[in-house]
Amino acid sequence: MTLHYWSTCGTCGEAMKVYKGGEEQLAHPRCEERPNYTQRLLRKFVAAASDSHHDRAGKIAAEIEELDARAPRLLEAALAYAEWDWPVFPCQTGGKTPLTANGFKDATTDPATIRQWWVRWPTANVGLATGHRFDVIDIDRPDGTWSWDALRDSDSVPPIHGVATTQASGTHLYIEPTGDGNLTKVRPGIDYRGIGGYVVAPPSVGEKGAYRWAVRPSPTIKRRKARR
Known part of the structure; x- marks a missing residue:
């Protein structure tokens, strides 16, 4: 028997079958992923670091650390x-x-x-x-x-x-x-x-x-x- 995992698509809000553990699957393959604020920051950090924009990458990293340090809502x-x-x-x-x-x-x-x-x-x-x-x-x-x-x-x-x-x-x-x-x-x-x-x-x-x-x-x- 294959065990099925189900989640909610972050774009359309409908039921979504999860593959490969689900940690990185946020939307249906047919739906365009709608990243949250933290995810957008992480992508900006990777882009800045890849382009050797060290000052910008450092500022983004500091913002991510500040978000992580906030009390949970x-x-x-x-x-x-x-x-x-x-x-x-x-x-x-x-x-x-x-x-x-x-x-x-x-x-x-x-x-x-x-x-x-x-x-x-x-x-x-x-x-x-x-x-x-x-x-x-x-x-x-x-x-x-x-x-x-x-x-x-x-x-x-x-x-x-x-x-x-x-x-x-x-x-x-x-x-x-x-x-x-x-x-x-x-x-x-x-x-x-x-x-x-x-x-x-x-x-x-x-x-x-x-x-x-x-x-x-x-x-x-x-x-x-x-x-x-």
């Missing part, structure tokens, strides 16, 4: 997830512990509530309740890497609709919700997050680094809320 991300109908709640800065009284049970898509939380805790990490719009296969290193190599070659893994790397070099695989609950140690180093579970989402930051999207979520697990 946690509230902005939380509101974006809520727009996808993903229930959100705040977790402690640099960690995974929920900050609200009922933890993931307080997760909501209400923008006003989300803004209140991040006004109170502006550096809170972003938690997502699983089992609603998606479930997550949680792979931890090193054992999970070997387990995943065997598991992905079986016919028991559904299509992947988003891939996030964790601050501890682990991986979160987002799949369509199955109605199942949490399962620990499905295989060595692999847990399953379904109903009654949660994950920390990009661009949250932990002790060992940031959470990042390696393959952006596909339209299959995103749903735009109707505006009133």
Whole structure:
């Protein structure tokens, strides 16, 4: 069985099958890629360095470093997830512990509530309740890497609709919700997050680094809320 990965085309916004891991595929081959600001800066840096324009390359490099050093836009991300109908709640800065009284049970898509939380805790990490719009296969290193190599070659893994790397070099695989609950140690180093579970989402930051999207979520697990 061939395991399929799906993402969202950065140009047309439709579902996009991902090839070669997906890290560099931002748009359909038929669509013209629409690079973001950071990508445009990187291309300008490469062009300046290739033409030996060292002063210009140095200024662009400094701008890229300044962007990398900025605090993550946690509230902005939380509101974006809520727009996808993903229930959100705040977790402690640099960690995974929920900050609200009922933890993931307080997760909501209400923008006003989300803004209140991040006004109170502006550096809170972003938690997502699983089992609603998606479930997550949680792979931890090193054992999970070997387990995943065997598991992905079986016919028991559904299509992947988003891939996030964790601050501890682990991986979160987002799949369509199955109605199942949490399962620990499905295989060595692999847990399953379904109903009654949660994950920390990009661009949250932990002790060992940031959470990042390696393959952006596909339209299959995103749903735009109707505006009133």
